[in-house]
Amino acid sequence: MLTTPILSPIIPFDATLDYELNFNIIGGSQVTKNNVVIVRVSDNVEVYNNTIETFSYTHKIPAYTLTNNVQYKVRVRTGDINNNYSSFSDWVLFYCYAPASISITNITYGGIANNQNYLFTGTYNQPYDPIKAYLFILYDENGVQLAVSPLKYSSVIEHAFVLQNNTKYNIELKTQSQSGVEVSTGLIPFTASYIAPQMGAELQLTNIKDDGAVSISIIAIQRNAEGSNYTFIGNDWIDLTANNAIVRFVDGINTLSNNYSIKLYFKNIPTNKTFLKIISPYGNIQVNYSENRFHAWQYAHNLVGHFINSNSIAVKSEDIVCLEIKVIGGLIDIFANIIS
Amino acid sequence: MFLVGYDIFAYSNLGMFQTNNNISIPSSVELTNSIVDEIHIKNDTLSEFKTEKEPWQPSTVALGKFQNDLSYGNMNLNGLTITKLLFKKRKIDSFNWIQFASIPFDPQKNIYEVIDRLVESGETYEYCVIPATSTVEGDMKTKTIDVEFDGTYISDKDSYYKLYYNIEMGDIVQNQPSATIETLGSQYPIVVYNSSINYKSGSIQCLLLSDSTVESFGKIDIRQEKLLRNKIMSFLTNKKPKIFKDSSGNFMIINIINQPRLIPNNSLSGLVYDLSFDFVEVANPYDQKSLNMTGLV
Numbered sequence: 001m002l003t004t005p006i007l008s009p010i011i012p013f014d015a016t017l018d019y020e021l022n023f024n025i026i027g028g029s030q031v032t033k034n035n036v037v038i039v040r041v042s043d044n045v046e047v048y049n050n051t052i053e054t055f056s057y058t059h060k061i062p063a064y065t066l067t068n069n070v071q072y073k074v075r076v077r078t079g080d081i082n083n084n085y086s087s088f089s090d091w092v093l094f095y096c097y098a099p100a101s102i103s104i105t106n107i108t109y110g111g112i113a114n115n116q117n118y119l120f121t122g123t124y125n126q127p128y129d130p131i132k133a134y135l136f137i138l139y140d141e142n143g144v145q146l147a148v149s150p151l152k153y154s155s156v157i158e159h160a161f162v163l164q165n166n167t168k169y170n171i172e173l174k175t176q177s178q179s180g181v182e183v184s185t186g187l188i189p190f191t192a193s194y195i196a197p198q199m200g201a202e203l204q205l206t207n208i209k210d211d212g213a214v215s216i217s218i219i220a221i222q223r224n225a226e227g228s229n230y231t232f233i234g235n236d237w238i239d240l241t242a243n244n245a246i247v248r249f250v251d252g253i254n255t256l257s258n259n260y261s262i263k264l265y266f267k268n269i270p271t272n273k274t275f276l277k278i279i280s281p282y283g284n285i286q287v288n289y290s291e292n293r294f295h296a297w298q299y300a301h302n303l304v305g306h307f308i309n310s311n312s313i314a315v316k317s318e319d320i321v322c323l324e325i326k327v328i329g330g331l332i333d334i335f336a337n338i339i340s
Numbered sequence: 341m342f343l344v345g346y347d348i349f350a351y352s353n354l355g356m357f358q359t360n361n362n363i364s365i366p367s368s369v370e371l372t373n374s375i376v377d378e379i380h381i382k383n384d385t386l387s388e389f390k391t392e393k394e395p396w397q398p399s400t401v402a403l404g405k406f407q408n409d410l411s412y413g414n415m416n417l418n419g420l421t422i423t424k425l426l427f428k429k430r431k432i433d434s435f436n437w438i439q440f441a442s443i444p445f446d447p448q449k450n451i452y453e454v455i456d457r458l459v460e461s462g463e464t465y466e467y468c469v470i471p472a473t474s475t476v477e478g479d480m481k482t483k484t485i486d487v488e489f490d491g492t493y494i495s496d497k498d499s500y501y502k503l504y505y506n507i508e509m510g511d512i513v514q515n516q517p518s519a520t521i522e523t524l525g526s527q528y529p530i531v532v533y534n535s536s537i538n539y540k541s542g543s544i545q546c547l548l549l550s551d552s553t554v555e556s557f558g559k560i561d562i563r564q565e566k567l568l569r570n571k572i573m574s575f576l577t578n579k580k581p582k583i584f585k586d587s588s589g590n591f592m593i594i595n596i597i598n599q600p601r602l603i604p605n606n607s608l609s610g611l612v613y614d615l616s617f618d619f620v621e622v623a624n625p626y627d628q629k630s631l632n633m634t635g636l637v
Contacts, residue, residue: 116476165479197422197471197478200396200403200414205467205485212461212489212502212585216427217453218469218481220445221413225404238406239375249369249381249412252401256365259385260401265377265393277370283363300363320377322391330362335389 002086003028005057005076010094011180012129015066021059023076023089033079034059041071041093051079068098069128100126100183102175113163113192122157122173122185129177131155139187141168163192223251240275241268263324265339268317276325285332287325289315294323296332309334369402379404379412415471422471422478427454431626432464432484438628440637445471457495458583458625458636459487460591492544492586494594497636499575503546506614510543512590515620540592545616547605548572553612560611569602569613576600576617581634584619593634594619 005023013019021036036059038048048065059076066072073091104122107113124131136149136159146169149159163169170187177183199220206215227247231239240247262276269275269289276287283300292312298305315321319338326333369381384399396403396414404412415422427441441454452469459465465487468480492503516538521530550564576596585591600617604610623630631637 162477194476195420196476197415197420197473199469199471199478199481200400201469201481202396202398203467203469203481203483205483207485207487207489208455209489210491211455211457212459212491212493213455213457214459214465214467214485214487215453215455216467216469217451218425219450220415220425220452220471221450222415222422222447223402223411223413225410225412227410232406232408233375235407236405237375237377238371238410240372241375245372247371247376247404247410249379249402249404250367252413253366253368253381255383255401256381257383258362258365260366260381260383261385261387262369263378263380263382263394264371265379266374267377268375270373273373275372275374277372278363278366279368279370280363280366285363298363324389326385326389328385333385337391339391 001029002031002078002080002084004087005034005078005089007074007076007089007092010074010092012095012097012177013181014099015068015070015096016063016098018063019061021061021074021076023057023059025057025078028078028086029080031055031057031078032081034076035079035085036061036074036076037088038066038072038074039091041073047072066096068096071095095129095179097126097129097177097179097181099181100124100129100131100175100177102173102183102185104171104173104185104188107171107188107190109188109190111190113169113190114194116163116165116192116194116196117160118163118192119158119160120171120173122175124155124157124175126177126181129179129181131157132176132178132180134173134175135159136161137172137174139170139172141170141189143170143187163194165192165194165196167192221252223249225249259326259328261324261326263322265320265322267320269315269321276323278325278327285325285327287323287334294334294336296325296334298330298332305330305332307332307334309336311336313338376406378406420473420476423474424472425452426470426472426477427456427467428470428480429456429465429467431460432466434626436626436628437468438626438631438637440631457493457500458631459489460585460589460625461487461489461587462589463487488587490587492546493584494576495583496575496580501572501575503544503615505547505549506545508545509586510545510618512540512542515539515541540621541597541619543616543618545603545614548602548613548615560608562611565612569615572615573600573602581622581636582619583625583636591625592621593623593625593630593636595622 005025007023033051033053035051039046073093075088075091077086077088079085102124104120106121120136133151133153134157135151138147138161139145168191170189172187173185175183201218201220204217225247229242229245233239271290274286274288278285286297288295292314293308296307313336320340322339323336381402382399402412422445424445425443428437428439430437440456443452466482466484468482470480471478492507494501517534519532550568552561552564581593581595584594596617597620598618603614605612
């Protein structure tokens with residue numbers, strides 16, 4: 001005795017792909033085959049009627065048997081080895097839809113997100129089966145899930161995540177249609193890279209044992225030089241080659257001790273012209289380049305001291321030079337190398 | 341010996357070991373006649389010369405990178421205006437950063453200090469400070485620390501009490517309601533956990549002593565004792581969540597329940613009191629939302 005099979009509600013599927021219809025049976029004798037009948041609802045034409053021999057409670061509907069954007073109804077019955085058949089199940093209505101076309105519109109594969117609070121936006125395109133809900137999922141570069149947006153019931157697809165600078169991520173948009181079809185964009189890799197303030201200061205942490213607390217302190221120094229007739233080149237250079245171009249560092253310089261160093265990375269130095277000047281109330285040190293040497297001239301107390309770097313160095317205009325002046329009491333060491 | 345510290349010209353800079361025309365401590369540095377990528381000025385002449393660029397160091401006085409601005413402090417603004425410094429921390433084995441302080445940034449102010457009392461004994465924390473504009477958080481600077489402390493503390497955002505003397509902790513009970521159902525057809529019972537309820541509860545008793553009494557070596561400052569009792573009882577009965585922590589590693593957000601008690605110490609003529617109260621855990625101190633909602637940060 002075969003019992004009547006039970007068909008569950010069918011979530012719309014893409015008719016251009018094979019589809020496995022599942023049903024359930026409670027009790028009864030051994031099932032050896034099943035027969036599925038599908039009828040187009042609009043004109044009641046039977047479009048599929050097939051029996052397959054299988055013990056399992058499934059029936060594969062081949063791709064392109066049905067047509068997308070059409071409503072059908074289906075019923076199933078089972079048969080045993082003696083060709084006895086159960087009653088047909090109840091009809092179950094379903095749609096075939098092509099999956100929605102979804103995308104994240106403002107990030108490309110391997111692209112750059114140039115904001116810390118980056119608002120990801122998406123599109124959903126399936127006119128026959130509108131969007132019901134969506135969510136964005138943020139992963140790290142290894143695919144470990146970091147954050148999930150709330151499930152949003154809106155046709156405006158967007159969500160902002162907070163991103164760390166210079167960090168690689170993956171983003172995924174998942175949508176669910178009104179009829180329950182879920183679609184994903186898959187993981188889209190991108191990099192967060194944006195202009196952000198940076199801090200060079202070291203944190204000082206102290207465990208305050210008899211107060212049950214930790215002290216966190218930081219020396220945050222914001223200083224600005226003064227200057228005139230200068231221009232910036234790119235985001236990395238300052239051009240001081242114009243007439244009377246100068247940049248002057250004052251704030252904090254008086255915290256230097258008697259032993260200090262000044263390290264410069266520069267190019268385009270003329271010969272015999274001062275490009276670095278260290279000034280005090282008692283005199284100054286002027287640094288220039290000539291005859292393949294860097295010279296430091298120390299003027300103080302009506303006396304002149306002259307120091308040069310030990311190695312001969314031929315600097316062309318386009319050479320980038322690293323120069324370090326070490327002032328140790330009244331002595332000056334000069335080191336220089338062309339770095340590119 | 342009277343010559344130590346002076347050179348032969350009687351300049352008091354570095355004694356015998358310098359030239360006589362030392363310009364002394366500079367007041368300014370000028371750059372001209374060149375195209376400059378970076379300048380790094382520091383109180384350090386011992387490091388060996390190397391051509392690699394170096395980050396800001398403790399000895400650094402100026403580091404100018406000329407990235408479209410003339411700033412040369414240890415905060416590279418990238419043309420942005422910093423409005424605040426954010427202080428965050430996490431347990432070293434957690435990914436969850438907790439922001440426990442935000443301080444307005446003042447360009448005239450150099451030193452910023454925050455005391456974090458929301459810490460658990462026996463834990464390693466990673467702290468970070470982040471310069472932030474109104475919309476962008478900058479790169480974080482991090483450092484770790486092992487935290488250990490003595491004593492038992494109860495606090496909220498505004499008040500902080502260390503319980504010093506004669507501490508007697510009651511049992512810490514983990515409350516997880518369950519029902520054991522014994523059926524007729526089975527040797528073993530079925531245990532049912534009725535909800536996701538899972539919290540600690542406990543009690544504590546200690547001797548209250550004011551600092552004034554402690555410092556006077558036995559003479560009881562009656563006025564200060566009374567003020568302390570009133571203050572702590574008012575704190576315990578303000579119905580607000582509190583942080584409870586101790587040196588053994590207990591660390592929880594609690595509420596005081598039942599009746600906090602002041603028990604007169606009759607051997608001292610009732611001039612000092614023991615304090616006793618019961619508490620239950622009400623939230624997770626490592627959850628940012630809980631900390632915000634309970635007003636503890």
